[in-house]
Amino acid sequence: MGESGLQAVVVTLCAPGPDRAADREALVAAVAAAAAVETAAVRAGRVCPHCAGTDHGRPWASVHGTAVGVSLSRTTGVLAVAVAPATVGVDVERVSRVGAAPLDVFTPGELERAAGDAALLAACWAAKEAVLKRDGRGLRVDPLSVDVDVAAGTARFEGRDHPVTIHRPAPDLVLVVAAGGLPVVVEGSLSGECEHLGAVVGDRDGVLGVGRPGSRGTAERPAVGIGDEHVGVRHHPRFEREQEARPGA
Template sequence: MNPERAGDVVVVLAPRGPTDADDRLLLATAAAWVLGVAPPSVRIERSCPHCGGTDHGRPLVAVSPGAGSGAGPLHVSLSRAGRSAAFALTFLGPVGIDVESVAAVSRAGVDPALFDAVAFGPAELAALSAVPSSDAADARARMWTAKEAALKCTGDGLRVDPRDLTVGLPGREDPPDVVLTAWRGAGFPVEALRLRGFEPGAGLVGTVAVLSEDGFAAGGPTVSVVPAAAIRR
């Protein structure tokens, strides 16, 4: 494992590639950097937990035999927003990452209220209604990225109604975290899934979700954000 790696979750920020293949290549490079192996020995595959397809679904790290990495399975996720891309990598367990433009979330649909009605449950809508108008767009985007990250983490995606998940308003941390308080029909205790916010750039918000059956250290998981240039040295 790369000794420069810091934090339970590494988030790599990069300009969005011109194609999906370019982004997957950069994710493979990031995985090799975290694992401490040569980039050509790592590739990104896909697997859909629902149909078994390999042309879609969550990304998986495949390391060539004999590459030399003694670390456990490396879990990864990727997200794109506008011209930006973000990659999450961790050994803790399944991970999901989501990046959104605050403005784009606010413009979702013809009427933002229609988006809220299909994205948030009654408790969340009540909480949002109490947020000052100057902070509402940011709070809405952070809550939505939290749900997207959680659904990516479990592999459910939008097959699950996002209103089945209940998240709290962003906290006062820097960057702010959103807490998962309930998940109707989840097959795991909600405290096994942790959410951590990060700042992907101006006008953007981001959240990482990590699922660990072994639990988390006090204050964990921690997130280390690095630019793509750091892994291309």
């Protein structure tokens, strides 16, 4: 990808929008805000890597003709959109949902390190999804092939450690970004769950950290509602994600 003006991953969290018809417009707005350009400079859409359909599939976007990385995720009551200077994967999960639906996708190391902690297991699951979204194959790849070390901020996949940034924007939420160790800016607000979000998380090694609130001017930038990401993958049989069980999801 070329120069887009982006220096970090910008993730917006917000409540779901009214319908999927607003997805493209919202994606354009999010990319324009992150890249500090007018919406007229942005092109965006979806394309399925398997059938080439444009009514579903992976999101894509460009700024002044230069491709930027985008990734979308949703869980109950929350939407997340990531905009990055390069390929990115994002996932947001409810800790309570993962805790209530135990998965058979955790490695022995993950189970040992988590020691039954639902928040750590949720972070592991979200990191698996984020890494596999960035990879492009999604859950067509066995999640057991990804081994996540939350404390180290890494996910081992296909023989190498991928840095992941892990953030807890609310007590029942975990957000994970896979972007090769780029810094991550989290923006937006979730009414009734947490106060205004505005933090720089992660560092060159992808280890969780929290920076100064408002470092990207989030009070001035409105939250944008984005639909869920369809990456042409099947859902794991033990964990069917809410609002994503549609063709091509």
